[in-house]
Amino acid sequence: MQSPIINIAAYKFISIDDTAADKPRFLDQCNALALKGTILLTPEGINLFLAGTRTAIDVFVLWLRADARFADIEIKESASTEQPFNKILVKLKAEIITMKMPLIQPEKGRAPSVLPTTLKRWLDQGHDDAGKPVVMLDTRNAFEVDVGTFDQTIDYRIDKFSEFPAVVASHREALAGKTIVTFCTGGIRCEKAAIHMQEVGFDSVYQLDGGILKYFEEVGGAHYHGDCFVFDQRTALNAQLAPSLPVQCPACTAQVSPREQLSAEFVAGERCPHC
The missing domain is CATH 3.30.70.100 (Alpha-Beta Plaits)
Structure with a gap:
């Protein structure tokens, strides 16, 4: 074997x-x-x-x-x-993930984080421990979000992470008075995003510790729909951290791989790459 x-x-x-x-x-x-x-x-x-x-x-x-x-x-x-x-x-590289803002200064400390188990409890009860509504903020690119994300998450449809500072600034009023939890695949982008949001005045923002992958590892797929896109040949992982399986095209019945499922035509429900 x-x-x-x-x-x-x-x-x-x-x-x-x-x-x-x-x-x-x-x-x-x-x-x-x-x-x-x-x-x-x-x-x-x-x-x-x-x-x-x-x-x-x-x-x-x-x-x-x-x-x-x-x-x-x-x-x-x-x-x-x-x-x-x-x-x-x-x-x-100049940055771990390009934001085109001042570099992270680790000596100044990390952004506040929330453990997957705590986040699940917050989402179960509908608010954080102080009673404030919890808002999930996806910091990933739009095509990653399309593979899967948390329920009722905020998705700004960004094409690259360097767009994040401007788009979050334009939605500042909508986030006022809420506890914001930024998240991404493994924690890099959401940590950088949370630090940036703190620096520009958001007063209740957390990063999901370890990102989606750690959430899957510790609590499974609760409050999450779909899979998690990964940047390797597996394409996406499910809540059991196993590679996603192909699906059958309803039009031609061909087996469509997770990567092929990202094609614009397939997402739009028109045809798969095999049709």
Whole structure:
């Protein structure tokens, strides 16, 4: 029986003084362990998506956490039957996720976060612990939201994250007096969004700790409909953190893969790529 592939996702906002010096270290370690995926190194932190055998992943995580900068980095796991990446890439970027605003300054602290279990309780009861209405704010791109999101979430239909500051400013009055929970796939965008919103004067904003993937891991799919888009060959994960299954086209009965389901024609209900 074939051993499963272990997929990990992790990030940490932490000042990295010399990303160019770190790049070959990460690349050599991943090549030695036959890991595939992408690692982003930036002055404001690290973001990684890697896949490999159980042993290789465990060795890499031990190696990573031996570096004091990443000793407490949180790792999210899921399994797949096939390797979802074609190669290993270690990239140097200016930001972990581009917002085109001042960089995150980790030394100043994180944005307030809400645990998945607490968020589920808030959504169950319809308000936070202070009695304020809870608003879910999706910080992802529109095509990701179309795959799945929380019930009754606010979706600004952005095409890229750098649009977020302007669009949230234009809806400021609609969010007044509410507890806002920003969320994304794994936590990077919602953390950055929450910090930005704090800096511009929103007084009750949280990030969903660990994003949708951690929510799935800890509480399942409660108050969430659809799947979660991921940026690898699996395309999307369900609430059990398993790859989404193909669906049958009602017109031609062909099996339509999760990635093909994102085509504009299929979303509009007109035809699938096989018709």
